[in-house]
Amino acid sequence: MMSGGGEVVCVTGASxxxxxxxxxxxxxxxxxVKATVRDLRNRRGFAHLKALxxxxxxxxxxxxxxxxxxxxxxxxDGCIAVFHTASPVVLSTTDxxxxxxxxxxxxxxNVLQSCSKAxxxxxxxVTSSMVAVNYNRNYQGPDVVVDETWFSDPEYCRGNKRWYxxxxxxxxxxxxxxxxxxxxxxxxxxxxFVIGPLLQPTLNTTSQLILNVLTGTQGFGDYQFxxxxxxxxxxxxxxxxxxxxxRYILVGTSITHSQLQHILHQLYPSLNLPTIxxxxxxFQVSKQKAxxxxxxxxxxxxxxxxxxxxxxxxxxxxx
Numbered sequence: 001m002m003s004g005g006g007e008v009v010c011v012t013g014a015s016x017x018x019x020x021x022x023x024x025x026x027x028x029x030x031x032x033v034k035a036t037v038r039d040l041r042n043r044r045g046f047a048h049l050k051a052l053x054x055x056x057x058x059x060x061x062x063x064x065x066x067x068x069x070x071x072x073x074x075x076x077d078g079c080i081a082v083f084h085t086a087s088p089v090v091l092s093t094t095d096x097x098x099x100x101x102x103x104x105x106x107x108x109x110n111v112l113q114s115c116s117k118a119x120x121x122x123x124x125x126v127t128s129s130m131v132a133v134n135y136n137r138n139y140q141g142p143d144v145v146v147d148e149t150w151f152s153d154p155e156y157c158r159g160n161k162r163w164y165x166x167x168x169x170x171x172x173x174x175x176x177x178x179x180x181x182x183x184x185x186x187x188x189x190x191x192x193f194v195i196g197p198l199l200q201p202t203l204n205t206t207s208q209l210i211l212n213v214l215t216g217t218q219g220f221g222d223y224q225f226x227x228x229x230x231x232x233x234x235x236x237x238x239x240x241x242x243x244x245x246x247r248y249i250l251v252g253t254s255i256t257h258s259q260l261q262h263i264l265h266q267l268y269p270s271l272n273l274p275t276i277x278x279x280x281x282x283f284q285v286s287k288q289k290a291x292x293x294x295x296x297x298x299x300x301x302x303x304x305x306x307x308x309x310x311x312x313x314x315x316x317x318x319x
Contacts, residue, residue: 008120009239010034010079012064012072012111013086015046017204018127018194021232022083027054029236034075036064036086048199066107072114080120081239084111085127087171089164089205096163104167108175116182123185125238126175130192130224130285132168133249140283147286148190148247187238191231192224192251192285195303197310207316210307213260214317216274222281223260224251227303230295237293244293251285252297260304267305270319 009026013019014035026033037046040063049055064071066086076082086107093099108126115121134140135152154173157166172188179186194206203211212218231250238244255263258278264271287297311317 005030006032006058008032008034008079009081009083010036010072010076011083011085012036012066013084014049014061015200016085017198017200017207018191018228018231018235019083019085020048020199021196021228022085022235023049023059024052024199025232025236027052027058030054030058032058033060034079035059035061036072036075037061038065039063044201048201066103066110069110070114072111073117076111076114076121077118078120079118080122082111082115082121082124083127083235083239084108084124085235086111087127087168091164091205093163096161096166100163101167101170104171105174108171109178112175112178112182112184112186116178116184123187123239123244124179125235126172126186126188127235128172128188128190128247129168130190130249130251131162131165132172133190133247134283135162135165135169142280142282142284144283145286146249146283148249148289187244188247189231189234189238190247190249191234192226192249192254194228194231195225195307196228196298197306198314201314203316207307207311211311211317213257213273214264214271214308214311216272219257219274219276221279222254222256224285225253225255225300225303226250227252227298227306230297234290234293234295237295241293246289248290248293249285249287250290250295251287252303253300254281254283254285255300256281263301263304264308267301268308268319 009031062075087104090100132152133150134146152169261273
């Protein structure tokens with residue numbers, strides 16, 4: 001699986017945070033990209049994609065609905081790879097089944113079913129999340145190392161009303177079952193808390209949470225950070241590397257909230273953040289499998305600085 005050469009790939013949910021960087025990377029490597037969005041009438045939502053280098057000649061944007069059967073069939077036909085990033089990121093809802101779980105699970109199966117009908121598709125890369133890995137009753141402590149053998153427990157998610165966690169867990173389970181039954185070449189990526197500069201004009205969930213930290217309105221126990229550019233590169237590597245298989249956790253750094261504050265203070269001494277007591281990280285995360293894919297994670301300080309600078313450049317935040 002070599003890069004570029006005008007070969008055609010598909011990216012679902014292409015206007016999203018991670019997907020935008022993925023489209024940028026794919027165009028840079030010479031691919032022709034079929035990008036799907038929810039609504040072609042919302043031109044502002046994907047204008048940043050059309051402005052990317054190479055987009056004029058090699059980017060084609062289509063409308064597709066996750067829950068509409070067959071919505072992706074004509075789009076993935078002729079593609080050698082499909083990157084399925086589209087999934088609702090909703091952390092609070094009064095309709096978890098309709099707003100989060102069904103679009104995630106049914107949408108994933110809808111895309112995979114379309115891929116299995118397209119003889120051209122060599123591999124499907126699904127974007128999952130760390131929330132489908134570590135949310136269970138397993139003991140977690142500062143010496144525990146979470147790796148790709150871990151799975152979140154659907155009943156534990158349901159019992160704690162972690163609907164996004166549940167949706168990602170069920171969607172991955174459904175994806176593996178379908179891929180095994182239909183002999184589909186599948187790779188699943190599990191990014192942690194994604195940070196880095198924004199290409200899209202709107203605030204995505206993780207950037208909003210970083211903004212809340214900067215303004216002192218929100219604090220967490222600890223974080224498993226990864227740069228959005230590393231996540232995009234990992235997607236491309238997961239396709240181009242012939243030996244890529246199974247699940248890959250994508251986490252560059254695990255730190256506590258107080259450690260995060262310390263780094264932010266070093267980068268921006270004028271920041272006035274509330275004091276939070278020191279504590280140990282909840283767990284560590286293995287990088288071994290991701291690094292075997294050829295991923296070298298960006299330093300956290302670089303990612304954080306680029307995140308803050310991007311938020312300021314787009315007028316979401318002022319020092």
